Amino acid sequence: MTTTPNPAREEILGKVRMALLRRIDAPVPPVPSSTRVPSRIPGAAGVEIELLLNEIRKLGGHTRRIAQRDEIAGAVAELVRAEEINKATTWETAELAELGMADILRGLGVELVSPHAGPRRLAECDLGVTSVDAALPETGTLLLRSTPERPRLVSLLPRVHLALVRPSALRADLGQAFADVRNDGYFVFVTGPSRTADIELTVTIGVHGPKALHVWSTELS
């Protein structure tokens, strides 16, 4: 809290109280219950995954369901070929390490850039790979946190963003997603690739953020 007197602050808060006829320590009732909506009841995991991927496809994202560990290398190879990936960077989460993502990319001859590299180097990357910390099927939304293992720029600067969703990341709705991250310093909801409709309301995909979003569900048995 500021300790030096701040006349602007005192004047604004004073005017607010005067306008509302509120004393300085007048009690504040709790937020009215009419403002709370009941949480959504989720379906079975398989149904929820399909709903999530379907919403993402509607927004112009590309999706894939991966059921077996040995499918991953092939899927990455296809992506690298299709999107012409030469340089990539990835989050350093346990989930991605366990999938062996870095090794797979290296094995395909892709140059790996550290996610802690400077913005200019990250901006040169063709691909940024992240896991997701929560996913909301109803809207096709992915939640990405920010920690030292999860640099924000990996999902922002490279031309293509690949996000891997495991079923345990599914949440029923916004309210449930907030429960895990409400005290984080930063998080972002990503819903489809970056877009604009600023010129004659023509939808253009890939403005400042990634031009393509690939979302794979990893339901490994």
Add this chain to the structure above:
Amino acid sequence: MSETRFSSREIVRIDFRSNVQHVPPHMPPSVQKATTKFLGTRASVVDLVGDEQWQTLRQAGHDLRLHTITHLDYYLEMLEENVTKAGGHVHWARDAEEARRIVLEIARGGSRNVKRAVKAKSMATEEIGLNHFLIDAGIQTLETDLGEFIIQLAGVGPSHIIVPAVHLTKEGIAALFREKLGVDAPTDPIQLAAIARAKLREEFLAADMGISGANFLVAETGTLVIVSNEGNGRMCTTLPPLHVAVVGIDKVVPDMESLNVLLKLLPRSATGQKMSAYTSFITGPRRTDAENGPQEFHLILLDNGRTRILQDEIARETLLCIRCGVCLNVCPVYNNVGGHAYGWAYSGPIGAILVPQLLGTEVAGDLPFASSLCGACAEYCPVKIPIPEILLRLRHRVVEGDPVGGPSASPLLRVAAEVGGRTLGQPWLYELGTQLLKVIQIPLRKDGWLPNLPPPLNRWTMSRPMPAFGADFRDWWRDRTPEGRQHNVARKIGLGALVVGLITLAAWLLARKKSR
């Protein structure tokens, strides 16, 4: 506060009280095309929610925002405490001038010496005219939202809250890019967006300061919430080492749970999306050096007239607004005059109630008259702001004054309103008037219309003819019963005699005056 006015070039500001006949000559068809499309996509996502659930959400949104602004001091203090706890700096700005000065002080303070700033889309910074000020102070300040980037190149203000360049066609934008950026720009929206992307990439990487507004401020956690689609908002708040946010004090919400409701209402109403592409939650600067994000975070809480809006119990609901812009899309007036006709950063129905309150009715007192009171805005508003009621409240303030503001209408208008009110309040006087008009109109009448009225009434007939005074509903109604018919006959004889008497008297007075 005239600096918030846009540069006058290319803009035809309409005075909605005295000048109804001049619709901007170049009102582009792109505006109505865009608003129609917005309403279509909105309808499809609202249908998916279901009308009953949508109405529940709207009521929840209304109650939530009203609860917050009626305990605003409490939530602002909570917000300040939590932003500070998270390592951010909170500043308070009483008006536009103070807010601009604080931004500049931050940019020049300490060892900072900011040379280049990148901006995310923000109505609050449009409101305080920040760009011109910073540029004049020697800081290169660049809008990075595609629409804002375009209007900054064009040197005009936004013509829509959500799509600021909606008045421009792709041909116009291509010509602008060729002229201002010196590039070969085709008239294809996708390629134009690609040109902006390439140009702005370098700017994001080189900027010393990122400037943003916010859609919401979460008091409980000290979190800034930014809803965007292009990714430029994420760039501006992640890449530069310094992030400065300028946000109106009305943007506070109590807690994260509040967003369960508001994030359902905002994107659906604004762009017809279930969620916008990016919704960022920023609490203070980055927490560790190993993370991305700015080292320094400043929040400037802007009053600039908002505490005055709070004074009026009805008009204060203006502050519930979440800036979705749907009221512009449904407004028949906005659709016919476009955003620039309002002359200020905020246009459409919300502009018509917000601007006269922010700046005072003596400055923008004509805007509450920029409405036919059809009520579509209130029906669509996701937080149920009673816009027509507030328009009437402000018209009253303009003409007669109230505890918040004195009258600003001309004395002539006030006299006319007074006379009109008294005439309508006396049935006999009103009836006499209607009979008199039927006689007086005779020389002006042409095929059942009054094509040309004398000044000042010609303001009406310059744009459309006036129907002639003819059948009388009350006559017709009474004619349906025998007693009524008798009454009508007696009344007509009486009124006829009175009219003839008055005309004779007038003629006699006139003749006497002439013979002198």
